[in-house]
Amino acid sequence: MSTPFNDPRLIGIAWRLDRLRWVPTDLLAEIVGRDGSCLTSDPHDEPPAEARTDREFAALLCAGCPVQDECLELDLRTAGEDTAGVFGVLPDDDRRDLLMHWRQRGERAEGGD
Ligand code: SF4
Numbered sequence: 001m002s003t004p005f006n007d008p009r010l011i012g013i014a015w016r017l018d019r020l021r022w023v024p025t026d027l028l029a030e031i032v033g034r035d036g037s038c039l040t041s042d043p044h045d046e047p048p049a050e051a052r053t054d055r056e057f058a059a060l061l062c063a064g065c066p067v068q069d070e071c072l073e074l075d076l077r078t079a080g081e082d083t084a085g086v087f088g089v090l091p092d093d094d095r096r097d098l099l100m101h102w103r104q105r106g107e108r109a110e111g112g113d
Pocket residue numbers: 032035036037038039061062063065066067068069071072086087088089
């Protein structure tokens with residue numbers, strides 16, 4: 001049975017984020033602010049209406065965003081346990097569960113305690 005401690009999906013995401021390990025946090029923020037779909041779309045766009053769960057809402061909101069991993073890495077570094085809302089295609093519950101796997105991957109550029 002999969003638990004947050006052995007969830008292969010979360011472990012795989014933590015591995016994938018290693019490629020951003022040494023990217024400075026300021027640069028991640030710049031990239032996400034410039035290219036993030038939810039930040040560059042028309043503010044009058046309606047939010048996705050078909051979502052029934054937070055996970056479905058995250059998948060719809062972030063679908064096709066070109067900086068999903070950068071967004072997720074940035075949130076893990078800067079919000080940690082206090083994260084809220086949707087970032088990087090994950091709802092906050094999933095990001096809190098991901099945090100332990102991400103931290104186990106070791107040092108980051110900065111802000112990754
Ligand atoms: S991954 Fe999602 S929350 Fe992050 S910038 Fe892209 S659309 Fe926005």
